[in-house]
Amino acid sequence: MSEAAARDRLAPPELKGVYKAKRSWKKAAAPFILYPLLLLAAVLFLGPFLWLLSTALKTGNNVYAYPPQFIPNPPTFKNFIDVFHIMPLWHYIANTVYMTVYGVGLNLLLCTMTAYPLARLKFPGKNAIFFAIVSTMILPNAGGMIVNFITIQKLGLYNSMTGVVLPSAISVFNVFLLRQAFITIPADMEHSARIDGAGEFRIFRSIMVPMVRPAVATVVIFDFMAFWNSLIWPVIVLDDRDKYPLGPALQYLNSDLAYNFPYIAAGTIISVIPILIIFLVLQKQFINGMVGAVKG
Amino acid sequence: MSSLSKLQRRQAGFAYLMLLPGAALLAAFTFYPIVRGLPLAFTNYSVVDTTKWIGWDNFKRAFHDPTFGLALKHSLLYVLIVPVIQILSILMAVLVNNRLRFIHFFRVAYFIPVVTSMVAAAIAWKWVYQEQGILNFFLLKLGMIRQPISFMVETKLALLGVMAVTVWKGLGYYMMIYLAGLQSIPGELQEAARIDGAGRLRVIWNITIPLLMPFVLLCSLLSVMGAIHVFDEVFVMHGPSGDPAYSTLTASVYSYKVAFQDFEFGYAATIGLLVAIIIMIVSILMFRYTRRGGLTYYE
Numbered sequence: 001m002s003e004a005a006a007r008d009r010l011a012p013p014e015l016k017g018v019y020k021a022k023r024s025w026k027k028a029a030a031p032f033i034l035y036p037l038l039l040l041a042a043v044l045f046l047g048p049f050l051w052l053l054s055t056a057l058k059t060g061n062n063v064y065a066y067p068p069q070f071i072p073n074p075p076t077f078k079n080f081i082d083v084f085h086i087m088p089l090w091h092y093i094a095n096t097v098y099m100t101v102y103g104v105g106l107n108l109l110l111c112t113m114t115a116y117p118l119a120r121l122k123f124p125g126k127n128a129i130f131f132a133i134v135s136t137m138i139l140p141n142a143g144g145m146i147v148n149f150i151t152i153q154k155l156g157l158y159n160s161m162t163g164v165v166l167p168s169a170i171s172v173f174n175v176f177l178l179r180q181a182f183i184t185i186p187a188d189m190e191h192s193a194r195i196d197g198a199g200e201f202r203i204f205r206s207i208m209v210p211m212v213r214p215a216v217a218t219v220v221i222f223d224f225m226a227f228w229n230s231l232i233w234p235v236i237v238l239d240d241r242d243k244y245p246l247g248p249a250l251q252y253l254n255s256d257l258a259y260n261f262p263y264i265a266a267g268t269i270i271s272v273i274p275i276l277i278i279f280l281v282l283q284k285q286f287i288n289g290m291v292g293a294v295k296g
Numbered sequence: 297m298s299s300l301s302k303l304q305r306r307q308a309g310f311a312y313l314m315l316l317p318g319a320a321l322l323a324a325f326t327f328y329p330i331v332r333g334l335p336l337a338f339t340n341y342s343v344v345d346t347t348k349w350i351g352w353d354n355f356k357r358a359f360h361d362p363t364f365g366l367a368l369k370h371s372l373l374y375v376l377i378v379p380v381i382q383i384l385s386i387l388m389a390v391l392v393n394n395r396l397r398f399i400h401f402f403r404v405a406y407f408i409p410v411v412t413s414m415v416a417a418a419i420a421w422k423w424v425y426q427e428q429g430i431l432n433f434f435l436l437k438l439g440m441i442r443q444p445i446s447f448m449v450e451t452k453l454a455l456l457g458v459m460a461v462t463v464w465k466g467l468g469y470y471m472m473i474y475l476a477g478l479q480s481i482p483g484e485l486q487e488a489a490r491i492d493g494a495g496r497l498r499v500i501w502n503i504t505i506p507l508l509m510p511f512v513l514l515c516s517l518l519s520v521m522g523a524i525h526v527f528d529e530v531f532v533m534h535g536p537s538g539d540p541a542y543s544t545l546t547a548s549v550y551s552y553k554v555a556f557q558d559f560e561f562g563y564a565a566t567i568g569l570l571v572a573i574i575i576m577i578v579s580i581l582m583f584r585y586t587r588r589g590g591l592t593y594y595e
Binding site for chain 1: 304306307308310311312314315317318319321322324325326327328329330332333334336337388391392394396399402403404405406407408409410411412413414415416417419420421422423424428429430433464467468469472473475476527528531532552555556561564565568569571572573575576
């Protein structure tokens with residue numbers, strides 16, 4: 001509004017009306033151009049998932065009907081129930097929940113514990129340790145997966161969920177993010193706690209960690225997404241398909257059960273529901289975190 | 297050390313105790329692979345043989361390995377999606393930067409592919425790409441093709457199909473970064489230019505784009521690295537051999553295949569190293585040509 005006002009103020013008197021008319025015409029027309037574009041993009045982005053959902057709600061022959069049936073008629077939830085019988089879906093869901101909680105929990109614990117001293121405590125060798133951590137981000141990691149696989153085997157963790165979670169139980173990125181957050185806390189908080197006789201660990205746990213809650217939330221969201229969606233590392237480390245989380249399980253069921261696509265579709269829809277719920281509830285945090293991660 | 301006070305010494309002890317578990321894990325799974333990956337590339341480390349230092353043999357082998365050549369070619373071809381992603385995501389950011397009712401819904405909708413797993417995305421897309429699938433249906437309806445196409449089986453189209461999935465899944469992410477970029481440009485600048493008589497296009501060209509440049513550089517760097525590294529989409533859609541007939545195989549997928557199917561860890565490490573070197577060269581060049589490196593930004 002200030003834009004239009006400024007222009008009107010500066011425009012010669014005879015042009016004022018012209019600007020106004022042109023502007024209001026544009027303003028009125030904009031939605032008619034923009035909404036179709038927005039809707040078209042929404043169809044392109046959500047389309048494949050909606051088509052998958054539509055397939056999961058179809059019965060028998062309708063699945064492969066040509067021309068394709070966009071809205072299932074009649075819709076059925078049978079596939080969503082049957083898929084639990086045809087594959088041990090609950091089992092895979094339990095594995096995924098276990099892996100995700102394990103991984104996110106360890107990250108939270110280890111990343112705050114590592115970031116805090118680097119941000120707030122004085123000790124010899126601090127800069128050297130920090131430099132060592134920074135350097136891992138710059139140097140290319142050529143044999144990452146291979147060396148980690150050998151290490152996991154040597155530690156006797158092959159075919160265990162600990163083997164899946166441990167290599168990503170701490171991430172340099174999270175340490176940076178949390179360190180940055182810890183640095184911004186005013187020193188007075190710490191001093192007054194110390195004067196009141198709080199021990200170092202107490203200060204960390206009861207004062208510092210609660211103060212960096214937004215950064216903690218970002219870490220939890222990122223890690224939840226990363227662990228829930230993880231694919232290749234579980235495939236490498238886990239030998240028994242029984243131990244697979246949802247991603248790898250669906251990947252292999254997709255090749256084994258290709259003849260019954262509605263089940264695969266239903267299973268896939270079920271696998272994305274938790275992450276979608278988390279995303280929709282925390283979308284603001286999610287998007288800010290994503291943008292902040294790149295900018296910051 | 298002796299000059300440290302009692303409090304300082306206690307604090308240092310506490311700091312080391314806190315750092316210990318995290319540092320140990322970082323050392324084992326982040327630092328060690330970097331240090332160990334390099335010498336591994338010069339050995340024949342595998343499951344069957346005793347490990348020997350074989351010098352440049354793996355590199356010579358990679359040089360003469362036609363499959364690796366093909367994989368590398370596909371990885372470099374994959375970089376072609378970078379300008380597509382950047383241009384489309386900037387246009388999308390401009391589109392969702394309008395103040396309209398329900399705009400928030402659209403922003404969230406475009407971001408959904410970013411948060412869902414690649415396995416789910418790949419299963420959905422394979423279903424879309426089927427010969428009897430919905431994409432063929434629309435293309436036939438629109439009269440763009442006469443016969444249904446098997447997007448997953450045609451060697452000339454398979455890689456394009458995977459690239460489309462990468463673009464689709466990544467656009468929302470870059471759109472959000474550009475949206476943040478657009479919103480961080482002070483509105484007064486554009487207003488001032490308008491008052492000085494600049495037209496809409498001129499404002500975009502002379503103000504919006506230069507101020508958005510740091511974001512463009514950063515996003516390009518990220519997507520170039522992602523493109524050369526591409527793994528998940530190929531693996532879930534076309535398997536570890538990059539079917540059909542290696543037509544979608546990329547260098548990272550080939551490295552996986554050599555390591556975890558053929559169990560030739562040494563050779564796989566060499567391939568990983570070569571990819572890492574290419575990425576390093578590309579990023580150094582990008583930083584060089586852009587000077588500011590894309591890491592500065594406007595708040």
